[in-house]
Amino acid sequence: MRNKLVLIVLLFLPVLIYLIFATATHNSLFLSTISRNNKELPKWKSLDGKPVLLENKITVLGFIGNDILKNQENLFNLNQKIYGKYEGFHDFQLVMVAQEGSEKQVEELLEKLSKFSEDLSGWKFVFATATEIQSYYHSFKLHDSLNANFSTTKVIIIDKDKNHRGRKGKNRDGKDEYKESYNTNSAADLHNDMSDDIKIMLREYRLALKRNNKKKDFHLHENK
Numbered sequence: 492m493r494n495k496l497v498l499i500v501l502l503f504l505p506v507l508i509y510l511i512f513a514t515a516t517h518n519s520l521f522l523s524t525i526s527r528n529n530k531e532l533p534k535w536k537s538l539d540g541k542p543v544l545l546e547n548k549i550t551v552l553g554f555i556g557n558d559i560l561k562n563q564e565n566l567f568n569l570n571q572k573i574y575g576k577y578e579g580f581h582d583f584q585l586v587m588v589a590q591e592g593s594e595k596q597v598e599e600l601l602e603k604l605s606k607f608s609e610d611l612s613g614w615k616f617v618f619a620t621a622t623e624i625q626s627y628y629h630s631f632k633l634h635d636s637l638n639a640n641f642s643t644t645k646v647i648i649i650d651k652d653k654n655h656r657g658r659k660g661k662n663r664d665g666k667d668e669y670k671e672s673y674n675t676n677s678a679a680d681l682h683n684d685m686s687d688d689i690k691i692m693l694r695e696y697r698l699a700l701k702r703n704n705k706k707k708d709f710h711l712h713e714n715k
Contacts, residue, residue, distance in 0.1 A: 523659040556642025557590035565675035572681035645672035
């Protein structure tokens, strides 16, 4: 009986602490799921030759097409408002899908980004044909479309299980809310909504990790 009581306390105490100290500004303690079990990133060529995967990573996924330097200010916004805040998390990455032939533009972009961030290892770039980019983008069934350069200013959040996450349901004012993407040309959208939502998702994983560790610790003591 005593062991059961200890287990209950260990399981629910992190939840209580989470509820007390949560600082997210909108009404959700957990980020809504927009779509589940999305396709893994195809085995496209990456800039450094290393494989890039979504599974087991918290990913900001973007489609930057073939005119990258023209829209570099949007990526500077993303670097400052999002990457700079969360680059210390090992499982966090930004994955940008570019069209084949734009490798030199990406290299130039990274050179410019290096002036603002010392460690750019969390920035991942993969290259695909226009047809492949369109097909993969459509698999997420987003409301917006890619432009003529096979790019969009909007990015999405993918969790470790390849679920697309965002906002869906009632906000703190009781109004219906739906947000499937975040606009990189809006510093306010990144700084407020996106930063807040990533913070919530990181808390989800932190809470789950603590809960799992408590369970393991309890069973270890129970078996002694």
